[in-house]
Amino acid sequence: MIGEYFSGLAHDIEGKLAAEPGAASARKIFALEVARLGVRLYSPGRPVAWCGVLAPFDLLNAVGVTSCFAEFVGAMLAGMGAASAPLEGAEQAGYAADTCAYHRAVVGAAMQGMMPVPDFLVATTTPCTGGLAAIENLARLFRRDLLVLQIPRAETEAGVRFLAGQLERLARFAAGRAGAQLDPQCVAAAVDLSNVTRALMVEIYDLARRVPSPVSNRDLANFGIVVPLLMGTQAGVDVARATRDELAARARDGKSGVPGERFRLLWVQNRIQFPNPLLRLLEDEYRAVIVVDELNDVTWEPIDPADPFPGMARRAIGLPLNGPAERRVARLRQLATEYRVDGIIQPCHWGCRQGTGIRGLVQRGFQELGIPVLNLEVDCIDARSFSEGQLRTRLEAFLELIAGRPRVRA
Amino acid sequence: MVRGMTDRALVGFACAYTPLPLLDAAGFVPWRILPVGDAPDQAGHLLHDNLCPHVKRILDRAMAADLPPLAGIVFMSSCDAMRRLPDAWRVARPHDRLALVDLPVSTADDAVEYFAAELRALAGTLAEWHGSPVPDERLVEAMRRYDGLAASAAELRARLARAELPGGAAALQAALNDVTTGGWEAASRGWLAGPDPLRVLDRRPSASFAAGEETVDSRLSTLNALPVSGVPVFVFGNVLPDPEAFALFESCGARVVADDLCTGARVLASLAPAADADPYVRLARGLLGRSPCARTIDPAHPGRAATLVLDAARACGARGVVAHVAKFCDPYLARLPAIREALRDAGLPLLVLEGDCTRRSLGQQRTRIEAFVEMLERR
Numbered sequence: 001m002i003g004e005y006f007s008g009l010a011h012d013i014e015g016k017l018a019a020e021p022g023a024a025s026a027r028k029i030f031a032l033e034v035a036r037l038g039v040r041l042y043s044p045g046r047p048v049a050w051c052g053v054l055a056p057f058d059l060l061n062a063v064g065v066t067s068c069f070a071e072f073v074g075a076m077l078a079g080m081g082a083a084s085a086p087l088e089g090a091e092q093a094g095y096a097a098d099t100c101a102y103h104r105a106v107v108g109a110a111m112q113g114m115m116p117v118p119d120f121l122v123a124t125t126t127p128c129t130g131g132l133a134a135i136e137n138l139a140r141l142f143r144r145d146l147l148v149l150q151i152p153r154a155e156t157e158a159g160v161r162f163l164a165g166q167l168e169r170l171a172r173f174a175a176g177r178a179g180a181q182l183d184p185q186c187v188a189a190a191v192d193l194s195n196v197t198r199a200l201m202v203e204i205y206d207l208a209r210r211v212p213s214p215v216s217n218r219d220l221a222n223f224g225i226v227v228p229l230l231m232g233t234q235a236g237v238d239v240a241r242a243t244r245d246e247l248a249a250r251a252r253d254g255k256s257g258v259p260g261e262r263f264r265l266l267w268v269q270n271r272i273q274f275p276n277p278l279l280r281l282l283e284d285e286y287r288a289v290i291v292v293d294e295l296n297d298v299t300w301e302p303i304d305p306a307d308p309f310p311g312m313a314r315r316a317i318g319l320p321l322n323g324p325a326e327r328r329v330a331r332l333r334q335l336a337t338e339y340r341v342d343g344i345i346q347p348c349h350w351g352c353r354q355g356t357g358i359r360g361l362v363q364r365g366f367q368e369l370g371i372p373v374l375n376l377e378v379d380c381i382d383a384r385s386f387s388e389g390q391l392r393t394r395l396e397a398f399l400e401l402i403a404g405r406p407r408v409r410a
Numbered sequence: 411m412v413r414g415m416t417d418r419a420l421v422g423f424a425c426a427y428t429p430l431p432l433l434d435a436a437g438f439v440p441w442r443i444l445p446v447g448d449a450p451d452q453a454g455h456l457l458h459d460n461l462c463p464h465v466k467r468i469l470d471r472a473m474a475a476d477l478p479p480l481a482g483i484v485f486m487s488s489c490d491a492m493r494r495l496p497d498a499w500r501v502a503r504p505h506d507r508l509a510l511v512d513l514p515v516s517t518a519d520d521a522v523e524y525f526a527a528e529l530r531a532l533a534g535t536l537a538e539w540h541g542s543p544v545p546d547e548r549l550v551e552a553m554r555r556y557d558g559l560a561a562s563a564a565e566l567r568a569r570l571a572r573a574e575l576p577g578g579a580a581a582l583q584a585a586l587n588d589v590t591t592g593g594w595e596a597a598s599r600g601w602l603a604g605p606d607p608l609r610v611l612d613r614r615p616s617a618s619f620a621a622g623e624e625t626v627d628s629r630l631s632t633l634n635a636l637p638v639s640g641v642p643v644f645v646f647g648n649v650l651p652d653p654e655a656f657a658l659f660e661s662c663g664a665r666v667v668a669d670d671l672c673t674g675a676r677v678l679a680s681l682a683p684a685a686d687a688d689p690y691v692r693l694a695r696g697l698l699g700r701s702p703c704a705r706t707i708d709p710a711h712p713g714r715a716a717t718l719v720l721d722a723a724r725a726c727g728a729r730g731v732v733a734h735v736a737k738f739c740d741p742y743l744a745r746l747p748a749i750r751e752a753l754r755d756a757g758l759p760l761l762v763l764e765g766d767c768t769r770r771s772l773g774q775q776r777t778r779i780e781a782f783v784e785m786l787e788r789r
């Protein structure tokens with residue numbers, strides 16, 4: 001089902017772009033590359049690896065392995081409005097409803113034959129304990145080799161060495177599965193592409209910071225979490241370049257992403273993945289724009305193509321989701337200040353001990369800055385308990401609160 | 411320096427992977443912060459309600475100052491919830507000294523080496539707290555002492571399995587709690603040497619943090635009165651520190667013959683003898699190599715938690731298995747389906763109890779436990 005969805009989507013977008021090349025918006029190019037990745041995942045051919053969120057996708061791309069974090073399937077199913085069946089399947093099999101629905105959806109999808117059997121799996125210890133367990137469960141269900149990347153909590157010398165060693169072993173293993181020896185030239189070429197994509201992402205986020213911001217609420221939804229899947233490929237560069245160009249053109253023409261931008265918001269962690277009216281409500285009724293998502297951020301330095309593993313290790317270790325909450329909250333506060341936001345939306349995704357776990361600490365961090373936080377008790381994947389009315393009421397109250405306050409950016 | 415009921419200062423800990431011999435070698439008495447007591451529920455101000463109650467109860471105690479004076483607290487990064495604990499602690503009690511040790515999830519050689527580096531860094535921190543360095547010989551000696559304690563604990567467990575331990579699993583749990591909440595030194599001097607091996611302590615609990623708590627002696631005498639008969643069961647999961655919980659199982663007709671709990675068998679488990687010359691590597695390998703919490707995995711055997719539970723249940727001759735899982739505990743919740751499947755295939759019945767670390771939550775399960783035991787008796 002998901003495989004057909006991806007091929008249908010890719011086919012549609014390709015058709016539209018061929019018929020009308022001028023209509024190639026950045027978001028369409030992004031959607032096309034995501035669909036193509038989906039097609040590769042669901043077609044026999046290259047080896048496939050289901051991974052944890054922090055796997056080095058550029059490295060896996062470099063050695064010829066199609067790879068993706070498993071939560072992507074949960075998000076896709078939710079986006080298609082089709083997550084209920086796998087969620088129910090997982091729950092019936094004993095997976096507790098108190099765990100993260102990304103993982104329940106994925107395990108349910110695997111049990112219901114909706115996920116391609118991978119050649120191997122790569123779990124990562126960050127961002128969450130649940131993610132590690134989900135990949136272990138997939139490895140058990142699929143009876144496939146499991147590798148684990150243990151991501152140290154701090155950037156110590158021993159930590160970087162530990163992770164760099166694991167990355168190098170992963171590269172050799174994955175190359176072997178793709179039927180080749182590890183070729184440093186190929187890895188270096190992929191790292192070069194990653195560095196170009198990274199530089200473009202920096203430009204994109206710089207543009208988004210402008211007042212008014214050229215981004216709309218949809219332009220960069222899931223961008224920072226999905227683009228890493230395309231890292232190390234020309235497709236990643238193309239998506240990032242198209243996005244940069246489109247935002248730069250809007251900024252040049254003085255166009256804002258949300259006409260008449262009134263409120264600027266920061267979104268913490270993941271977006272709600274199933275169809276819901278929130279973004280429309282924000283834009284149409286309040287002219288409020290999510291100028292920054294926490295996950296739309298570049299927190300790593302360019303990687304040395306000649307010695308890629310330590311740089312890749314630092315990239316993972318330095319991610320604010322890794323390490324102490326203090327560091328993460330500090331980064332969130334920095335983003336809020338740099339983007340001059342008026343308010344924070346924090347979806348407290350049920351089952352997430354990572355983001356939702358520190359809800360109170362995030363709230364305190366912003367209280368000190370005088371920026372209001374809206375804690376939305378919502379499951380980002382599982383629409384079964386979603387209440388539009390409740391969401392609307394909370395959102396209205398929050399935006400009215402912001403409207404009545406002196407503006408930070410003034 | 412802060413001192414407790416011994417002349418050595420206490421250092422708090424909350425996870426069974428904590429390197430207790432290192433705390434000992436650094437001149438401290440390890441003091442486990444158990445999720446017990448009546449501290450008001452305040453942790454929700456800092457952490458979300460969906461976090462495991464083990465962590466939240468500990469934070470409640472910290473916020474209510476229901477702790478003895480501690481020279482510092484050592485946390486392990488065992489799971490998301492445990493990582494959140496120091497995050498929140500720093501906000502709740504900004505003046506406490508905290509150390510967070512990164513705990514690998516597997517026992518691979520490079521993970522052992524990295525963990526050893528973490529332990530060495532912890533030794534540096536403990537030396538700062540104490541004001542004196544931790545010589546390697548002292549660590550070697552502390553590991554030897556620790557293994558003596560572990561051997562005593564193993565002996566008690568063996569007696570429990572043979573139904574020869576007065577007071578059964580409840581008394582053993584009380585003794586384990588005593589060793590890890592201040593009775594360390596007394597126990598180190600010879601746990602099994604005295605006339606009653608379950609009387610670990612030669613002191614009364616210190617007053618400030620245990621107000622209202624029964625003395626260990628009276629608690630033990632109550633527990634000793636309990637019968638030790640019933641259907642043999644194996645209990646596994648995360649935290650179950652309350653001796654009354656085991657008394658409850660026994661009063662329902664079950665006899666707990668063995669456990670694999672982070673407040674039970676895993677807390678004073680022997681460090682596997684390793685040949686490494688470096689004591690930190692030996693300690694790291696020993697800690698990672700013990701019977702694992704579900705948060706530790708073996709990449710070569712995905713789903714190994716299920717095999718381990720099945721093997722342990724068979725080895726102790728249990729006729730049924732009880733899983734005690736704190737609510738919202740991802741490491742265990744995620745592995746339960748595989749464990750259930752393995753036990754079902756082996757024909758071993760499983761009872762899953764989800765708890766919130768309160769006596770009340772377990773008490774509410776009495777009927778289910780009784781029904782489970784009846785079912786086992788009929789088989």
Ligand code: SF4
Nearest residue numbers: 100102127128352354
């Ligand atoms: S939402 Fe939280 S628990 Fe779920 S995958 Fe993301 S970090 Fe992990």
Ligand code: SF4
Nearest residue numbers: 462464489491648739
């Ligand atoms: S292993 Fe489970 S019970 Fe223990 S701290 Fe982690 S989540 Fe809580």
